Amino acid sequence: MQCVPFGNTGMTISRLGFGAMRLPMTELNDRRVIDEDVAVPLLHSAFERGVNYVDSAYFYCDGQSEVVVGRAVKGWRDRVYVSTKFPVGNENGYRGCLEEQLGKLDLDYIDCYHFHGIGQWFLDHEKRDEMLAAALRAKEEGLIRHISFSFHDKPEVMAKLIDLGVFESVLCQYNLLDRANEPALADARARGLGTVVMGPVGGGRLAGLPPDLAAKAGVAVHSSAELALRFVMANPNVCCALSGMNAMAQVEGNTVTAGNVGPLTADELDAVNAATDENRRLADLYCTGCNYCVPHCPNEVAIPRIFSAMNHDRVWGLHDHARHLYNSIGSRHVPGNKADACVECGKCEEECPQHIPIREQLAECLKQFG
Ligand code: SF4
Ligand code: SF4
Structure with a gap:
């Protein structure tokens, strides 16, 4: 050892x-x-x-x-x-x-x-x-x-x-x-x-x-x-x-x-880094996890965490782990709310440097994990 x-x-x-x-x-x-x-x-x-x-x-x-x-x-x-x-x-x-x-x-x-x-x-x-x-x-x-x-x-x-x-x-x-x-x-x-x-x-x-x-x-x-x-x-x-x-x-x-x-x-x-880079770039295009949107959400939707779960599901093909990430939202260690708390006010989208259609994507996530 x-x-x-x-x-x-x-x-x-x-x-x-x-x-x-x-x-x-x-x-x-x-x-x-x-x-x-x-x-x-x-x-x-x-x-x-x-x-x-x-x-x-x-x-x-x-x-x-x-x-x-x-x-x-x-x-x-x-x-x-x-x-x-x-x-x-x-x-x-x-x-x-x-x-x-x-x-x-x-x-x-x-x-x-x-x-x-x-x-x-x-x-x-x-x-x-x-x-x-x-x-x-x-x-x-x-x-x-x-x-x-x-x-x-x-x-x-x-x-x-x-x-x-x-x-x-x-x-x-x-x-x-x-x-x-x-x-x-x-x-x-x-x-x-x-x-x-x-x-x-x-x-x-x-x-x-x-x-x-x-x-x-x-x-x-x-x-x-x-x-x-x-x-x-x-x-x-x-x-x-x-x-x-x-x-x-x-x-x-x-x-x-x-x-x-x-x-x-x-x-x-x-070699491992090169193999993961391609997937990572794909994931980064989706959401960089910058958190800029989070303070603007009136319902404390854990947007980057939800998108991270979605990335694990779509980009990495890790379906069980993705669900685990999603389900952990709202627990003692992972503050915030799941996608169903979104009231579609659109405030988050005004802040997103990636111009992600957050409301639309959250609805997708809800379909996937909800
Ligand atoms: S659209 Fe949804 S996620 Fe975005 S700020 Fe409003 S309630 Fe929060
Ligand atoms: S502002 Fe956009 S890129 Fe940054 S965490 Fe929120 S959704 Fe992701």
Whole structure:
């Protein structure tokens, strides 16, 4: 397994991390529970193959992920880093959640404790400084080793969060088709943060990688997952890529990729970029994601996100992923409304430098996803 220094934390982290958000589930007494007989051996197999970072969160797997992660790291604690996340806004507050999560994990400390899914709203939050003070106190007391954040906002907001001077690592979205956070990751690394990315290999395959891309680029890989992971690993500003593995074949495949095969070479990277450029140009013609239209919409329609979903569907042929992108609009992490909120006022079209007939296109999107 390839390992790298994790920013200035002093940790050395494996380039593949285990995302414990999709652990295998089963039914027990009419209730969905994690299938521990399958999940724990998966985690152990990953640890045996050199994965030394496991990432959970308060809500993962209906709130059961942390319990199973805690059981899996018994006997491995000196070799495996445990990461989880504070659900900001929870009524129990920072300290209450931390103590509850330590209890669920059955651990004395958490290596990387993230503020979960923060962005500009956190900077503006009236209890921001109170929460940060609680984090610093928990670190002083040894309950957490590092203060981290997971990030869902416009890339430029990441720098403002780092400016707070508290965070030691960041977790954000980054993959072959969604490179918006690339400059922000470079900035984070330059400022000494450890960087982890999610979404490069979802469920063992990239959540959104065109099946013919490797062939088009002439890069010999065994699977889309391999291409996806090798692409992310080729970025020196990414320390670790999380994969939400839920089958042994995924653990085996991904650990071989992150261990023996390694990042795309410079030539392979050029070929993959050339193969994606053509599609990207097509997509850019459609909507550049400049966001100029958004503040003018009286109904907060998430226009660029909707068009991004449409691009994934039409341009990349990624129908399931496109629907997932669309359906996520309006969730806690993806603000705004879907296409059905459009009242056809036309204000957005006055702002669009691409002169996109937004109302007409939104109607198309509604037909497609609605
Ligand atoms: S036309 Fe629709 S999307 Fe555009 S500003 Fe009006 S309500 Fe918003
Ligand atoms: S203004 Fe036009 S190009 Fe920019 S995000 Fe809105 S629809 Fe896309």
